[in-house]
Amino acid sequence: MSTVILLAITGVGLGAIYFLVACGLSLIYGLMGVLNFAHGVFLAFGAFLGFEIANAMGATTWAGFAVSLLVGALAGAVFAALTERILVQRLYNRHIEQVLVTVGLALAAVALFDGIWGTDPRFPSAPAWLNETTNIAGANVPNDRFVAILAAVAVLVAIVLFLKKTRYGMIIRAGVENRSMVTALGIDVRTAFTLVFTIGGAAAGLGGVLASHYFGYVSPLLGQTLLIFAFIVTVIGGLGSLLGAAIASVLVALLQQFANFYLSGTGDFAVVILLAVVLLTRPSGLMGRKA
Amino acid sequence: MTTMNTRGTDETSAEKSVEKKVDEMRTAARPPLDTAPAGDLRSRALGLIVPLGLVVLMACLPLLNLSLPGVLPGATYTPGTLHMLALAMVMAGAALSYHLLFGVAGLLSFGHALYFAIGAYGLGIVMEHLELGLVPAALLIVVAAVVLSTLLGAISLQVTGIPFAMVTLAFAQAGFVLVRKDPGRLTGGEEGLRLPTDYVPDWLVGVADTRNLYWLALAGLVLAFVVVTWVQRSRAGHVAEAVRENELRVQVLGMRPFLVKLAIFVAASVIAAAMGMVHLLLNSGAVPHITSAEFTISLLLMVVLGGVGSRWGALVGAFVYVILSQRLAVLAQLPAIENLPAVLRIPLSEPMFILGTIFVLVVMFLPGGLAGLGLRVRALFSRRSAADLDEQARTPEALVQEDDQQR
Amino acid sequence: MTSATRPDPVTTETVTDAVLSVRGLQAHVAGQQVVEHVDLDVAAAGVTALLGRNGVGKTSTIKAIMGLISRSGTVTLDGQDIASLPTHKVAQLGVGYVPEDREVFSGLTVSENLRIAERPGHDHRYGLVYELFPELKERAGQAAGTLSGGQQQMVSLARALLNDNRVLLVDEPTKGLAPRLVQEVGKVLARAAEAVPVLLVEQNLQVVRELAHHAVVLTGGRSVHHGPAAEFLNDPEATQRLLGVHTGAEGAA
Numbered sequence: 001m002s003t004v005i006l007l008a009i010t011g012v013g014l015g016a017i018y019f020l021v022a023c024g025l026s027l028i029y030g031l032m033g034v035l036n037f038a039h040g041v042f043l044a045f046g047a048f049l050g051f052e053i054a055n056a057m058g059a060t061t062w063a064g065f066a067v068s069l070l071v072g073a074l075a076g077a078v079f080a081a082l083t084e085r086i087l088v089q090r091l092y093n094r095h096i097e098q099v100l101v102t103v104g105l106a107l108a109a110v111a112l113f114d115g116i117w118g119t120d121p122r123f124p125s126a127p128a129w130l131n132e133t134t135n136i137a138g139a140n141v142p143n144d145r146f147v148a149i150l151a152a153v154a155v156l157v158a159i160v161l162f163l164k165k166t167r168y169g170m171i172i173r174a175g176v177e178n179r180s181m182v183t184a185l186g187i188d189v190r191t192a193f194t195l196v197f198t199i200g201g202a203a204a205g206l207g208g209v210l211a212s213h214y215f216g217y218v219s220p221l222l223g224q225t226l227l228i229f230a231f232i233v234t235v236i237g238g239l240g241s242l243l244g245a246a247i248a249s250v251l252v253a254l255l256q257q258f259a260n261f262y263l264s265g266t267g268d269f270a271v272v273i274l275l276a277v278v279l280l281t282r283p284s285g286l287m288g289r290k291a
Numbered sequence: 292m293t294t295m296n297t298r299g300t301d302e303t304s305a306e307k308s309v310e311k312k313v314d315e316m317r318t319a320a321r322p323p324l325d326t327a328p329a330g331d332l333r334s335r336a337l338g339l340i341v342p343l344g345l346v347v348l349m350a351c352l353p354l355l356n357l358s359l360p361g362v363l364p365g366a367t368y369t370p371g372t373l374h375m376l377a378l379a380m381v382m383a384g385a386a387l388s389y390h391l392l393f394g395v396a397g398l399l400s401f402g403h404a405l406y407f408a409i410g411a412y413g414l415g416i417v418m419e420h421l422e423l424g425l426v427p428a429a430l431l432i433v434v435a436a437v438v439l440s441t442l443l444g445a446i447s448l449q450v451t452g453i454p455f456a457m458v459t460l461a462f463a464q465a466g467f468v469l470v471r472k473d474p475g476r477l478t479g480g481e482e483g484l485r486l487p488t489d490y491v492p493d494w495l496v497g498v499a500d501t502r503n504l505y506w507l508a509l510a511g512l513v514l515a516f517v518v519v520t521w522v523q524r525s526r527a528g529h530v531a532e533a534v535r536e537n538e539l540r541v542q543v544l545g546m547r548p549f550l551v552k553l554a555i556f557v558a559a560s561v562i563a564a565a566m567g568m569v570h571l572l573l574n575s576g577a578v579p580h581i582t583s584a585e586f587t588i589s590l591l592l593m594v595v596l597g598g599v600g601s602r603w604g605a606l607v608g609a610f611v612y613v614i615l616s617q618r619l620a621v622l623a624q625l626p627a628i629e630n631l632p633a634v635l636r637i638p639l640s641e642p643m644f645i646l647g648t649i650f651v652l653v654v655m656f657l658p659g660g661l662a663g664l665g666l667r668v669r670a671l672f673s674r675r676s677a678a679d680l681d682e683q684a685r686t687p688e689a690l691v692q693e694d695d696q697q698r
Numbered sequence: 699m700t701s702a703t704r705p706d707p708v709t710t711e712t713v714t715d716a717v718l719s720v721r722g723l724q725a726h727v728a729g730q731q732v733v734e735h736v737d738l739d740v741a742a743a744g745v746t747a748l749l750g751r752n753g754v755g756k757t758s759t760i761k762a763i764m765g766l767i768s769r770s771g772t773v774t775l776d777g778q779d780i781a782s783l784p785t786h787k788v789a790q791l792g793v794g795y796v797p798e799d800r801e802v803f804s805g806l807t808v809s810e811n812l813r814i815a816e817r818p819g820h821d822h823r824y825g826l827v828y829e830l831f832p833e834l835k836e837r838a839g840q841a842a843g844t845l846s847g848g849q850q851q852m853v854s855l856a857r858a859l860l861n862d863n864r865v866l867l868v869d870e871p872t873k874g875l876a877p878r879l880v881q882e883v884g885k886v887l888a889r890a891a892e893a894v895p896v897l898l899v900e901q902n903l904q905v906v907r908e909l910a911h912h913a914v915v916l917t918g919g920r921s922v923h924h925g926p927a928a929e930f931l932n933d934p935e936a937t938q939r940l941l942g943v944h945t946g947a948e949g950a951a
Contacts, residue, residue: 114641
């Protein structure tokens, strides 16, 4: 029983990290039709800057940890906003080329991170409590899982509130449905593009710092590995659906954890099989609009 | 009657225009007739002489003592240079297969590496564990590649556009995980697989025989080029191009775009698998990297760099990519670079940073890639190629249009 | 009796006080030319009808004016060339758009559909909108996707009427509506046309007859006829040839 609980909570924690990457991907794809291959480097950049600032401030202090989360989110947001403004926006409405540009940026950025931080993983320190476990019904659950879950829930609530309560949120929701009608109402939808990139980048940057604690290391390729699972999550959840991304994140991560434990390390295959099943039965994903 | 809805009477005219379009499409889907006018004969002859000349030149390189300082690591007969050129030719063959997918059928795949890896790993595993000779093992792998690509292609092609890209990525990722996990000690995990030399003819083993491997790679590339040209000019190739432009119209014609796309997908996968086999022999082994998304991306990079939709572009793109990625690493160790301040030294000593940046610049400022650039330069000198320019220099976006019309 | 040997293309009359003028408009979709050469003027008052058989490029003309598909030629709004402006700038200059299939945001509520249409720096005529469509006030909190076709058309019209526009482009507003609703939409358009000139694509010739002062007729992506709407509709030869319908003798009455 305690194993099941441990796997479940660890799975939800991993799902939380997937969600932090996938929510931005899904919003960006939904609004702009762009598959953002650079999302992983937003994450890695956030993770590295978070790592550096935490070390500078004292990685084992709570203040250092909090500031590293903040800096990670900020770094991801700034990197993403610049990417959108400088590269993606110039190829307005040319989706394949926009994808290619993000591919090129991802290659260049990973190589640059290699040059700056080296290819070997770095190991972040954290406040002592994060490395301890909490006993829940007999299962010793590492505390960093709870922080990841808490952060993802906070991000989910914040994005939902933003989408429901603000004018820009309304524009983004409308744009995901029908971008050209939004522009026909006199709205410069490009501002919304920059905004979703920024929001997505912030979530990914935050996810980067949390992922570095969850997995115990930072490396230039950290983002690329997570990116592929985040892609799978967004397809399963339904491209453009935030709620779909949230549900699919948890589903995929739980499946992965349980399959890894009970079916001798076949988690990644189980995920790919789930993807194939979803595509064959519901090609638009769990919560996607009918194509 | 005072009012009448015009819709009823319009149906017939709409039908007529569909019929007309169907006729146009039939003509377009037919391979071009072989009744070339006399004027074209010269350019057709030229179109044969140039590739043949290139093949002969490439075949002679191991026997010559040519140097191209900066580009080639040494004289053309040295094993180092031959190995690099052979690698470039293998990658060019793989890039051609990717061109078939992306440039001809408009399928943006992020999982093409999987089939390359099936060739490389599959051949090694089959030789080692089934104790088969090179040729029967290779034939078995071709069959395996056909079966697997038909299966996975049929699933992936349930979706189009960006979702297709993601699905292919996911399948390849599963392969990547499998290769690294090393199930049953088949793949060698992170270390990679060693070529089981017992089952390979002696003339293809060892550094001294780089020349033979070089010729093998050249033969593979020529074969890939011929097959790609043949597929492209076949009925399936023409229909695939039509599907890329307007899927609905092809459906009106009663053709099944799905089957055509699947056929192209399988053809591209088998060519990739064949190049993967040569890669295994050339490098005396296989490493997990050739299964990764990065490997597929490097194929995409070659195709885009050379010019989407152009076979020669894919070739040139692959050579530029391989030579740059190998030579830039050497460049980074030059004292001139090592003594630079960190702001300049770090980016300049990362070949992938430079390649990624070049790629971004090509996508943004050079639609049509190197092939497009070549045509533009030629257009300055000849009027005829200026007319070709519109045809040839297609942007990737013109190849895959699916979202915006639906929105 | 109008001559049966009228040359083709014909331009019988150009409007002198046009609010929106289109000259030599061309447009492409996916590399195919869908508008080849369109000249048209939208009179400064009343309804100008854009007519033609299915597939001649009426909707594409409207989309090209909005900048929703790639276009060339000149489009002037109050003397200002807007042919090179992006869609949102065209809309901001006062071009209201009611698309063919309503295109309400189905996941947004009715009131959100209206609020997203509010253009900053303009008065928003909620008074007029709720007077014309009292139902929308009652259903303010309902998701627009759950409305009936007629109600969605109201939302779409309301979005365009909310702002103080210089001209409205209305594309087949009665398509697929029950006869009662067709009449209602006609009334709304008549009311709207009192305040703002309208370019109307409409297949229902009864509606056109009631509303339109001027008519522009397209064939094969080209404008081939300009003139008073009544005169055109009363010409059985021209309507037969250009629209494929008999308007009959009693239509002339």
